[in-house]
Amino acid sequence: MKFSDIVEQLGMAETSSLEAQPNLDPAIVGVTAIQDSLPDTISYVEGQQFAPYIQTTANAALVLPVDEALQAQADAQGIAWISTQQPRLGFARVIALFYQPFQLSPGIHPTAIIDPTATIGKNVAIGPYATIQANVTIGDNVCIHPQVVIYPEAQIGAGTTLHASCIIHERAQIGERCVIHAGAVIGSEGFGFVPTAQGWEKMHQSGIVVLEDQVEIGCNTAVDRPAVGETRIGHNSKLDNLVHVAHNCQLADNCVLAAQVGLAGGVELDSLVVLGGQVGVANNAKIGKGAQAGSKAGLHSSVPAGSVMMGTPASPYRTYLKSSAIYNRLPEMHRTLKHLQKQVADLEQRLGQIDK
Template sequence: MRFSEIVEQLGIAEASSLESQPDLNPDIVGVTAVQDSQPGTLSYVEGQKFAPYIEQTANTALILPMDESLQTQATERGIAWVSTPEPRLGFARAIALFYQPFQLPPGIHPSAIIDPTATIGKNVAIGPYAVIHAGATIGNDVCIHPQVVVYPQAHIGNSTTLHASCVIHERAQIGAHCVIHAGAVIGSEGFGFVPTAQGWEKMHQSGIVILEEHVEIGCNTAIDRPAVGETRIGRNSKLDNLVHVAHNCELADNCILAAQVGLAGGVELESLVVLGGQVGVANNTKIGKGAQAGSKAGLHSSVSPGSIMMGIPASPYRTYLKSSAIYNRLPEMHRTLKQLQKQVAQLEEQLSQVQQTDQ
C-alpha cells in the first residue's frame, strides 16, 4: 500500500512530507514498533523524548506529532511522515489497515448444538461444539467460536464476537459490536448467601447482566448477575483479563478496568473511570466521573470526580506520594523516637532528683 493511500484512508493528516516531497511515496507493507523497526514499515513517535529513535529507525514512514523539529529530523533521513495531534491514535487506526482479527467464515459447524427455539440471525458463524440453548437470540453477523455456551433466553447483539469457551448465562443481554474473549463468563451467579443458625443459605440470583454496545471483555473475566435487578456495563467500556464484577455493579460509558480489578457488590462507576491493575473497590462505593486509581489501590469510600487515587487504603495522589516518602523513613524515625524516649526518661529522672534535693 502506498504511503499516500494510508494518509488518505487515515484521514488524520494536518501536515505531511507529501506536501514538500510528493515523490517520496514508498510502498508500506506493515507496521512495527519504532524501536523494533524494519524497512518498508510504518511506526509512530509520540514526542521529543522519542526523538533519538528517528535517528536509528529503519522504518520507511512515521506518524509524528505536530512538531517541526521531528518533521525536519525525519525529512533529513528520507523518511516519509504524516503529522497529527494524536499519533498513537493514528497508529492504532493504521494497524487496522494491515491486520484483521481471525473470524470464522459464515456458517454453522455440524457439531454445534442449537435448540430449535433459538433465533439465529443472518450471516452468522457458529463454530465446532458451540451450544445455543432454548430461546436464545443470536443477531446478524455474530461470530461464535468453538465451545461457546449461550444459555436460555440470552440475547447476542449484531456483529458481536464470542471467543472460544466463553459462557453467556441465562437472560444476559449482550449489545451490538461487543467482543467477549476466551473463557469469560457473563451472567454467572452473584455471591449471595444468607447466614442462618444452621449455616449459610443460598440466595438465588434471578437478575440479569447487560452489556451495552461496543463493550470488550478480556479473557477469564467474570461478570455476575444479582439476586434481583441488573449488573450493567456501559457503552464502549473495556475490561481486561481476569476482572471480577460482582452483582448489581453499574459501569457507565467508556470505563477502563485493567487486569485483576475486583468490584464488590453494588459498586457504581461514572463515565471515563480508569482503574489500574489489581484495584479493589468495596461494596456500594461510588467512583466519580473521570476518576483514576493506580495499581493495587484499595477504594473503601466514594471518590470525587476527576480524583487520582493511590495506595491501600487509597488516598489522593499527592497525599500518597508524601505518605510514601514518610513510610520509607519509618525505620529511621522509629530509631530516632526510641532515642528521644530514652532521653526524655533520663531528663525526667534528673528532674525528679533535682526536685528531691530542693525538698
C-alpha cells in the same frame, strides 16, 4: 500500500511530508514498533523517550506528533511522516489498515448444537461444538467461535464476537459490536448467601447482566448477575483479563478496568473511570466521573469525580506520594524517635533529682 494511500485513508493528518516531498511515497507492507523497526514498515513516535529512535530506525514512514523538530529529524533521515495531535490514535488506525482479527466465515459448523427455538440472524458464523440453548436470539453478523455456550433466553446483538469457550448465562443481554474474549463468563451467579442457625443458605440469583454496545470483555473475566435487578456494563467500556464484576454493579459509559480489578457488589462507576491493575473497590462504593485509581489501590469508600487515587487504603495521589516518602524513612525515623525518647527520659530523671 503506498504511503500516500495511508495518509488519505487515515484522514486525520494535520500535515505530512508529502506536502514538501511528494515523491517520497514509499510502499508500506506492515507496522512495527519503532524500537524493533523493519524496512518498508510504518511506526509512530509519542513521548520524548522514543524520539531518539528517529535517528536509527529502519522504518520507511512514521506517525509523529505535531512537532517541527521531529519532522525535521525524519526529513533528514529520508523518512516519510504524518503529523497528528494524537499519534497513538493515528497509529491504531494505521494498524487497522493492515490487520483484522481472525473471524470465522459465515455458516454453522455441523458439530454445533442449536436448540430449534433459537433465532439466528443473517451472516452468522457458529464454530465447532458451540452450544446455543432454548429461545436464544442471535443478531446479524455475529461470530461465535468454538465451544461457546449460550444459556437459554440470552440475547446477542448484531456484529458481536464471542471467542472460544466463553459462556453467556441465561437471559443475559449482550449489545451490538461487543467482543467477549476466550474463557470469559457473562451472567454467572452472584455471590449471595444468607446466614442461618444451620449455616449459609443460598440466595438464588434471578437477575440479569446487560452489556451495552461496543463493550469489550477480556479473557477469563467474570461479570455476575444479581439476586434481583441487573448488573450493567456501559457503552464502550473495556474490561481487561481476569476482572471480576460482582452482582448489581453499574458501570457507565467508557470505563476502563485493567487486569485483576475486583468490584464488590453494588459498586457504581460513573463514565470515564479508569482503574489500574488489581484495584479493589468495596461494596456499594460510588466512583465519580473521570476518577482514576493506580495499580493495587484499595477504594474502601466513595471517590469524588476527577480524583486520582493510590495506595491501600486509597488516598489522593499527592497525599500518597508524601506518605510514601515518609514510609521509606520509617526505620530512620524510628531510630530517631527511640533516641529522643531516651533523651526525654534522662531529662525527666534529672529534673526529678533537682526537685528533691
